[in-house]
Amino acid sequence: MPVCLSLSCRPSPSRNALLTLIAALILFVAGCEKTRKSPEPKDAAPELESQEIVATTSAYTETGDLDAIRKRGYIRFANVTGGYPEMLPRDSIINQRTRFLANEFAKRLGVKPTWIIARSPQAAIDMIEAGEADIVADYITLSLAQGDAVTLSVPLTQTYRALLSTTDGPDVSNINKLKGSTIYLWEGTAHLQFGKQLQKDYPEAFARIQIDPTPGDDTDHFLDQMASYPNAVTIGSLALANEVASYRSDLKIGQKVGDEINVSWAVREASPDLLNRLNTFLTRQLIQDTADRAPNWRAIKKSGVIRFATYNKATSYFIWRGALMGFDYELAKLFADEHHLQLNVIVVPTHEPLTKWVAEGLADFAGASTTITTKRKAEGVDFTNTHFESGIRVISSENDSPIETLADLNGRTLTVRAHSIYIDTAKQLRERGIDVKVEEAPEEVSQAQIINGVAEGKYDATLEDTHRVEIRAAYNPNLRVGIQVEEPLPQGWMVIRGNRSLLRRLNRFVKKYKNDPEADAIFKRYFQPNDALFKKATAKIKPGEPLSPFDELVKDAAQTHDFDWRMIVAQMWAESSFNPKAVSSTGAQGLMQVMPGTARDMGFPPPVFEPERGIDAGVKYLNWVRDRFEENLPATERLWFTLASYNAGFGHVRDARRLATKLGLDSDKWFDNVEVAIRKLSEPRYFEKARYGFVHGDEPVAYVRKISHLYQSYTQITSGDVSWHPPMKTPHHWFVSLFKQSVQFCQYGCSTPSTDALPPHQPVGN
Known part of the structure; x- marks a missing residue:
């Protein structure tokens, strides 16, 4: 029988939910949109997801051996994630190399890899036995139980089970110290039977077993629930517990229990x-284990892994819609691929300098759009040649007077991050005779917090790298970009001092890609705002006319998956402005802007520029996302969560709901609750404790509001053709006035009615 080594085994998403959409929503008319006027498909941005085929089912049955696989030209790997990351990898060899090794093995065989998403480890075994897959490639262990017609490979690694608790829980360093504890276990996991046996072996340590019946794969929710029980412990894989501990400081990892477990395919x-x-x-x-090996090139090539240290932030490394992204990450991945190495990304806490990790040999090279300075070189590192140059600009609030000249800084206050290069820049301004006050923020305050503080009026102004300010301002309309106060400074990667073999190869790579179109496209993707976001366009809403050129196609797809077709049209406008050839900077395609890998998952091999295929792929994925949320959520809240997940990814919304609870907000409500929390996940003090890490929270917030606004206007002029409508109550006086307001430009330059139409404390969507 298969044994899942995570704290839980994931069941299949439910497919039987019927979302009934309320026709009368307290929203205001909108035409907000995020146009992605695209080039022709041949000019699309490089895809950031896997180039392998990913599917939920096998296209054929094959029980033959290697010759049969080669004859077909495909090898099928069964895996519960389809090879995609289920959390932001912070320093995990095992999870990152599973897909790397499998695809490399397929390459050696001369066949193409196909990833089949299994519902559970047992389902993966069933696929092997039934001829629906060829190899189980996952972080699991298998016993040779009678009846399983499978054979283990050599172990990829070994791990142990360990006692786990939280900060307020009991001491789990020694099982003999436990007295009358509760073993908290998840129903349906392999640890359940082990826990029952452990209670029999140590009756004084464990007084009872508490079983969590909640279905799902939310490890954080499981640990939070366990923490609510006094004197509770659980059992989990040591390897995966270490991964969880990389972002949860409240997890205590204790004594190993049981025998060593082999992890095999x-x-x-x-x-x-x-x-x-x-x-x-x-x-x-x-x-x-690469932790103790030397960082020189010979040792790197021998290990097959190169370690890259960076920060989890908007321009360096993050996860978005299931894809790992970031300027520094993409370039580092190109370098690793060029030398046939696996890239092991190490996420460094934002308050720690990258130089420390490199100088101490904890990483082979590092970078996060890092400025090359004499001070950093003195900390034991050598820098590569310059990737690009970036100056320093002032950034202030849109509500204050602009800072367009040095004279405008007189009488103003610059709040800068502790221990940053901005301190010296600010002091030099004073030395030049400018009457500007310089305040150094407390050490625990991040750059993101300072930027947000400027937007909120907490701080007057601050300094930021030129290549980041436009992106900052694009995501927050309350920010104003001011004068450049520092000439462009060189940016580069770093290696430990004296590591000439690695530095030489990195410099060759930098020289090769510095003027390469692919590298230029990567730079623009992360440092230049998409002009389409600011295009002033509105959705045409005329009674008696079609909402879009694709209404009939949308109606068919919406009926299949129980959505209101008008909501799908509103989403389609927000995604592509009804342009079937739209391509985003990250490679999303078509009317519904579906990522190519996601389209494959849904059974629609890309490209999906043909309208019917693009709509069907997007609506099917929207339905799949909806089914990952609890069925007992109110229908409208479930819809908002689904739309936010479609935009940012299910994992980030899950993180935001957990954070909302910690902030005293309602984790079951989107507007003014979870939307508040997801915005905070752009700040290190919050995203460093989140499973999926950093997210541009402003984007899903704006996305949901844009769609909800337009959807409401569509409901006023068309029939919904949905299964059920609640009776429409008499609208409030302010609701009637929504359609009498003058038009103004909204956040992204699109047409919306004045928000004065809404009464105080009456948020859109409630």
Whole structure:
């Protein structure tokens, strides 16, 4: 039987939910949109997701051995995530290399990899036995139980079970110290039977077993629930517990319990040639722990892994719609791929300097759009040649007078981050005779907090790198970009001092890609705002006329998945402005702006520029996202969460709901609650404790509001054709006045009615 080593095993998403949409929503008319006027498909941005085929089911049945696989030209890997990250990888070799090794193995065989998403480890085994997959490639262990016609590969690694608790829980360093504790376990996991046996072996330590029946894969929710029980502990994989501890400081990892567990892949017993070839490959490829190895090039090539340290932030490294992204990450990945190395990304806490991690040998190279300075060089590192140059600009509030000249700084206050290069820049302004007050923020205050503080009026002004200010202002209309106060400074990567072998190769890479169109496209993706965001366009709403050129296609897809077709049209306008050839800077395609990898998952191999395929792929994915939320959520709240997840990713919304609870907000309500929390996930003090890390929270907030506004206006002029409508109550006087307001430009330069139409404390969407 398969044993899932995570704290939980994921069940399949429910498919039987019927979302009934309320026709009368207290919203105001809008035509906000985020146009993505695209080039032709051939000019699309490089895809940031996998180039492999990903599917939920196999396209054929095959129980043959290696010869049959080669004849077909495909090898099918069963995996519960389809090879996509289920959390932001912060320093995990195991999870990152599973997909890397599998795809490399397929390459060695001369076949194409296909990833089949399994509902659970047992489902993956069933696929192998039924001929629906060829290899189970996942972070699981398998016992050779009678009846399972599978064979284990050589172990990829070993791990243990460990006692786990939270900050306020009991001491789990020694099982003999526990007295009358509760073992908190998840229903349906392999740890359940182990926990029951542990209670029998240590009756004084464990007084009872508490089983959490909640279905799902939300480890954070499970740990939060466990913390509500006094004197409670649980059992989990040591390897995955270490991953959770990388973002949860309240997790205590205690004594190992039980025997060592091998982590392996599996193939059918009837495929001995495949197994032998797989074992030979894995034996040659498997690496030892890289933590203590030297950072020189020979050691790197021998290990097969290169370690890159960076920060989890908007321009360097983050997860978005299931794809790992970031300027520094993408360039580092290109370098690793060029040398056939696996990239191990190490996320450094924002309050710690990257130089420390490199100088102490904890990473091979590092960078986060880092300015090359003499001070940093003195900390034990050498820098590469310049990637690009960036100056320093003033950024202030849109509500204050602009700072367009140095004279405008007189009488103003610059609040700058502690220990940053901005301190010296600000002091130099004073030395030049400018009457500007300089305040150094407390050490615990991040740059993101300072920027947000400026937007909120807490601080007067601050300094920011030129390549970031436009992006900052694009996401927050309350910010104003001011004068440049520092000439462009060189940016680069760093290595430990004296590491000439690695530095030489990095410099060759920088020289090669500095003027390369691909590298230029990557730079623009992260440092230049998308002009389409600011295009002044409105949705045409005329009674008696179609809402879009694709109404009939939308109605068919919406009916299949129980959505109000008018909401889908509103979303389609927000995504693409009804342009079927739209391509985003991240590679999203078509009317519904579906990522190519997601389209594959839904059974629509890209491209999806043909209107019917693009709509069907997007609506099917929207339905899949909706099914990941609890069925007992109010229908409208479930819709807002679904739309936010479509835009930013389900994981970020899950993080935001958990944060909302901690902030005393309602985790089951989007407007004025979870939307508040997701905005805070752009600040290190919050996103460093979140499973999925950093997110531009302003984007899903604006996205949901834009769609809700336009959807409401559509409901006023068309029939919904949905399964059920609640009776419409008599509207309040202010609701009637919504359609009498003059038009003004909204956040992204699009047409909306005045928000004065809404009474105080009456948020849109309630």
